[in-house]
Amino acid sequence: MAQHDTKPLQDVQAQKDSRRLSIDKVGVKDIRYPILVRDRDRGQQHTIASVNMYVKLPHQFKGTHMSRFLEVLAEQNETISVENVPDILRKIQACLNAEEAYIELEFPYFIRKEAPVSKASALMDYQVRFSGVCVGKSYQLTLGVRVPVTSLCPCSKEISQYGAHNQRSHVTVTLRYKKFIWVEEIIELVEKHASCELYAILKRPDEKYVTEKAYENPRFVEDIVRSVAADLEKDPRITLFTVESENFESIHNHSAYAFISGGD
Secondary structure, rough: OOOOOOOOOOOOOOOOOOOOEEEEEEEEEEEEEEEEEEOOOOOOEEEEEEEEEEEEOOOOOOOHHHHHHHHHHHHHOOOEEHHHHHHHHHHHHHOOOOOOOEEEEEEEOOOEEOOOOOOOOOEEEEEEEEEEEOOOEEEEEEEEEEEEEEEEEEEHHHOOOOOOOOOEEEEEEEEEEEOOOHHHHHHHHHOOOOOOOOOOOOOOHHHHHHHHHHHHHHOOHHHHHHHHHHHHHOOOEEEEEEEEEEEEOOOOOOOOEEEEEEOO
C-alpha cells in the first residue's frame, strides 16, 4: 500500500522567475461548459460554450495555478451566464492574485426560422462569442456574432448573359455596447444587407424565392461591410464595432474578404 507523505507539497508555480518577462495571458482553453443566454423569443436558451480563461502573470512569478480557474467555474452551479461573467472574472482575480483576468465564451445560438414561402420551420445556428476582461476594478464585455448569408456578385450579373455566380458568406460583427443588445438584432441587421439570408429548410418554392431574391440584390463583399457598419454607426447603444465578411467564392479557389471598424 502506498505511503502518504505528510510534508507540505512545494508550490512550484509561486517560485521566483529571474527572466523578468511578464506573460500577457496564461490560463486554460477549450473547456466545454453549459451556458444560459438570453433569448428574445423564448426568454432564455441553454447551450454549450467553449470557455477560455486567462490572467496576466507578473514577471516575478514562475507560473499560475491552472486548477483554480476550474474551481471558479465549478462554483457556478453547473451553468454559467453572461450576466455573471463579471463575478467570475473578479473571483479569478482574487483566487489567482491577478490584476488582469480574461474570459471568452463561444457557443452556438439557435433561432427557429420559417422558410419564406412554404413556412417550413427549423432551427438555424449562429456562432456567438462573449469576451470579458477585468483590469483592476474596470470591466469590459465584447459581443461577437457570425452570421452566414448569401451574396451574389454584381460584376458577374452585369457581364453575364445567363445568371450570376453567388457564394455563401460569413459576416462577423464584434462590438461593445453601453445598453443591452439582443443577439437577434445583430443577426437581423446583417441578413438585411446580404443578397439573401439563409434558411435551414427550403422546399422548391422557397428555393425559387431565395435564388431570385439574391439575383435582385447583388452585393460585393465591400457592400456588405459598409452597409452593416453604416447602421451600427447610427446606433447610440454601440461604442465600438468591427465588421468583417468572408465570401467563399464559387468560381475561385480563394475567398473574398473585407473588414471595417468604427466607433469611439
